[in-house]
Amino acid sequence: MMIKIYAIGGYNEVGKNMTCIEVDDEAIILDMGLYMDRFVALQERNIKMNPEILVNEDAIPNDEIIKKLRKKVKAILITHAHLDHIGAIKWMAYKYKCPIITTPYTGEIIKRNAKNVESVSTNVNSFYRVSKNIEAEFINVTHSVPQSAIINIKTKYGSILYGLDYKNDSHPALGKKTNIKKLKKIEDVVLLIADSTNADEERKTFSEQIAKEMLRDIMIGMENEGHGLFLTTFSSHIARLKSILNISKIIGRKVVFIGRSLNEYISAAEKLKIVNFSKDAEIIGNAGRSEEKLREMNKNKDEYVFVVTGGMGEKNAVLTRIVNDEIALKIDPQDFVIFSCNVIPTPIIQANRKVLEQKLHRKRARIFKDIHVSGHASREDLRDLIKIVSPRHILPAHGGLAKTAAMASLGGEMGYELGKNIHIMQNGQSMKLL
Ligand SMILES: [Zn+2]
Missing domain, CATH: 3.40.50.10710 (Metallo-hydrolase/oxidoreductase)
Structure with missing residues (x-):
């Protein structure tokens, strides 16, 4: 019995999100994003891009820690169409001989962005059987791009919820509300990987x-x-x-x-x-x-x-x-x-x-300026999410220490203990969960 988490990108910065989860003899990858700040810097210097340069300049995740797992990876699951979640597909998905699974809109954007891969779409609110032991469910959530999803990775040891990025908008201007009903129904959430971007904002993110x-x-x-x-x-x-x-x-x-x-x-x-x-x-x-x-x-x-x-x-x-x-x-x-x-x-x-x-x-x-509301949940929405899914463990992601620590302090308020069931990770680290 084994679940191991690999923090590959997005744990030191707001950008280049990528996580790997190993379940016994299989693994999946969640998101494969760009770090826009570094990517823009390279564009401005008119540097010809290749995967090596992009890794060295920190513009895409460094997946060295899962090099040995490459053959075990059964799928790349993508939450939504933002470049900090899909932008590195073009540069690194070829290393993994597996399908890319996502919602139709995200799939369409991936196809346009990464002409070298063929993405497989699934529908929002449906299960996709990744392998014999892993199923992925795309649960529709509100964010700031159509058809964003929280991914529920179902294993025989329980569910892992990958919740980047989401907000709980009860009056979305387009699309459906976050599917709270479905989130409530999930039994035995072993781990919630949570969107910490606005964990330091003490309020609810407005609609x-x-x-x-x-x-x-x-x-x-x-x-x-x-x-x-x-x-x-x-x-x-x-x-x-x-x-x-x-x-x-x-x-x-x-x-x-x-x-x-x-x-x-x-x-x-x-x-x-x-x-x-x-x-x-x-x-x-x-x-x-x-x-x-x-x-x-x-x-x-x-x-x-x-x-x-x-x-x-x-x-x-x-x-x-x-x-x-x-x-x-x-x-x-x-x-x-x-x-x-x-x-x-x-x-x-x-x-x-x-x-x-x-x-x-x-x-x-x-x-x-700032005629805007964020697409990311704030501290009080995150508190709701933790209440709704009652995870055994929490892993803050989508931000550097300042943000992940804010999420950890929220967990602390809710009875979680740092190092025991709330875990702060940094890029390049791995952790055995079970
Ligand atoms: Zn996003």
């Missing part, structure tokens, strides 16, 4: 409806007549994009989505019939190739809401190119620039964002 109301408050009723309305958010946040579209209709402006990644995430969602934005909005995947169209739109800016990529100040994103005067669409004094996002708390991204804001100030734009 996506709150973000919608904040946007409504700015877009309707403020003095924006005659001015451009620019908006940026995470390209994968389809629910947020839907809210923007709805509010824009009310003020009689047409939405124009501009940018490669917006185009990718939206077209994947349209393909799976999750939304139909093309009906009401225009989607421009390549701003450089649509100069003429953008020049025309620029003449009548107050007829549009421009949703653009680049909220993190990324080098080639549309908002960056606008402030650098590289495309025909311009920001003029008094134009609204709404950041419907937070800043990913990593050093290079924070620095890039600062530069972007300074350039916007120089253009005398009206800036609205």
